Amino acid sequence: MTVSRRDFTRLFAAGGSAALFADPAWARQAPAVPRLTAGGPAAGEAFWASVRAQFVMPADLGVLNAANLCPASRPVLEALTRETRSVDEDPSPQNRARLSPEKEKTRAAVAAFLRVTPEEIVLARNTSEANNLVSNGVDLKPGDEVIVHHDNHPSNLKAWQEKAKRFGFTVIEVPQRNPHPGDDYYVEAFTKAISARTKLLSFTGMTSTVGDVLPAKALCRLARERGVLSLMDGAQSVGLFDLDLADIQPDFFTGSAHKWPCSARECGVLYINTRAQDRIWPSIYSAYPGAVGISRTFEGFGQRDEATMIAFREALAFQTTVGRAAIEARARALTTQLVEGLARLPEVKIWTSPQASLRAAVVSFLPGSLDPTRLAARLYEKDRIAVAGRTGGDRDGLRASPHFYNTPAEVDRLVAGVARALKTGV
Numbered sequence: 001m002t003v004s005r006r007d008f009t010r011l012f013a014a015g016g017s018a019a020l021f022a023d024p025a026w027a028r029q030a031p032a033v034p035r036l037t038a039g040g041p042a043a044g045e046a047f048w049a050s051v052r053a054q055f056v057m058p059a060d061l062g063v064l065n066a067a068n069l070c071p072a073s074r075p076v077l078e079a080l081t082r083e084t085r086s087v088d089e090d091p092s093p094q095n096r097a098r099l100s101p102e103k104e105k106t107r108a109a110v111a112a113f114l115r116v117t118p119e120e121i122v123l124a125r126n127t128s129e130a131n132n133l134v135s136n137g138v139d140l141k142p143g144d145e146v147i148v149h150h151d152n153h154p155s156n157l158k159a160w161q162e163k164a165k166r167f168g169f170t171v172i173e174v175p176q177r178n179p180h181p182g183d184d185y186y187v188e189a190f191t192k193a194i195s196a197r198t199k200l201l202s203f204t205g206m207t208s209t210v211g212d213v214l215p216a217k218a219l220c221r222l223a224r225e226r227g228v229l230s231l232m233d234g235a236q237s238v239g240l241f242d243l244d245l246a247d248i249q250p251d252f253f254t255g256s257a258h259k260w261p262c263s264a265r266e267c268g269v270l271y272i273n274t275r276a277q278d279r280i281w282p283s284i285y286s287a288y289p290g291a292v293g294i295s296r297t298f299e300g301f302g303q304r305d306e307a308t309m310i311a312f313r314e315a316l317a318f319q320t321t322v323g324r325a326a327i328e329a330r331a332r333a334l335t336t337q338l339v340e341g342l343a344r345l346p347e348v349k350i351w352t353s354p355q356a357s358l359r360a361a362v363v364s365f366l367p368g369s370l371d372p373t374r375l376a377a378r379l380y381e382k383d384r385i386a387v388a389g390r391t392g393g394d395r396d397g398l399r400a401s402p403h404f405y406n407t408p409a410e411v412d413r414l415v416a417g418v419a420r421a422l423k424t425g426v
């Protein structure tokens with residue numbers, strides 16, 4: 001993939017919105033963006049350095065926070081800027097009419113990325129919205145049961161608890177165990193929890209708390225065999241794993257463009273398996289639905305920001321160019337490097353599984369008796385490493401989530417920064 005010199009490069013280097021209208025002469029002076037190194041992932045660190053150069057984060061800043069928010073790449077920023085500007089330069093019905101087919105192209109790209117059909121894709125705002133479209137849309141009444149893994153994001157745990165109060169159904173929680181107790185625990189726990197009253201089971205592909213990977217395919221199969229609907233929260237899966245939903249076969253799957261896919265904010269996906277489409281009601285009735293399949297009835301969400309949808313398509317194309325299997329392998333390798341580095345610090349308690357197959361790209365750990373918030377601030381200031389602080393009483397500490405734009409050197413810097421803080425305090 002080649003990325004040409006554009007004025008958006010200048011815009012984001014300058015970091016100011018006024019630069020949007022910059023004199024093109026400025027753009028002509030902007031440094032050229034390097035191409036991806038020929039040879040692809042086989043070229044090793046040279047290739048990954050060229051991938052990193054596609055992001056506008058300064059070279060000295062290591063952000064290991066993909067589980068929360070990823071940066072958009074230059075091709076994505078270019079598409080977002082170009083399309084936003086086009087609508088504002090020419091907000092005529094004629095120019096906007098061009099955007100409906102563009103939205104459908106994004107739907108097709110998302111479907112291909114997830115290995116399903118465009119007729120099963122709803123373009124939502126983010127995972128929170130998509131999860132709630134499911135918990136609002138499935139018919140549930142007193143006497144019905146929904147089984148939810150406890151280690152779910154509030155949009156897929158609190159949302160069920162609150163809606164249970166309103167509709168009268170019951171939420172049964174499968175407890176989380178730490179460290180990851182193995183796939184069999186989850187299959188057995190969900191199997192035991194299923195009763196004749198169960199209507200749906202819900203889990204997260206990779207937990208945002210400590211990065212436990214759940215046996216998605218086995219849980220969806222269990223649900224199918226027992227006549228129960230399945231919801232897989234894929235906020236921490238899409239853009240990280242080389243996913244195949246045709247193989248996993250959830251009834252519902254949700255995700256956000258701004259996490260691991262590295263796209264802009266305010267775009268997400270709700271996948272609704274063809275076989276479940278008559279089991280869910282739309283929550284919103286307005287204008288401008290999609291053109292195919294479930295989107296014709298489910299996606300009449302009113303006016304949208306097509307620029308962010310077009311950017312999403314660009315992000316998926318970028319990941320495909322880099323190599324999806326390579327992205328997953330890179331994130332996993334950096335994770336293993338981090339786990340091994342932290343394991344050499346005796347004061348550190350790692351919450352994430354020591355078993356590589358049960359984790360992927362989130363590492364949560366308690367840094368001895370150090371205050372996590374102060375340590376995170378110190379790492380950011382002194383080491384130019386950004387990680388998330390986790391407080392609140394559930395496996396507290398720091399959470400680092402590396403992705404394909406991170407480097408082994410950044411992981412080393414994080415481990416060294418924690419080691420130094422353990423000796424000197426924060």
Ligand SMILES: Cc1ncc(COP(=O)(O)O)c(C=O)c1O
Binds near residue numbers: 127129152156208233
């Ligand atoms: C597992 C999981 N589900 C849902 C969400 C919500 O994502 P968003 O804020 O993009 O809606 C998150 C956010 O971190 C998450 O980790």
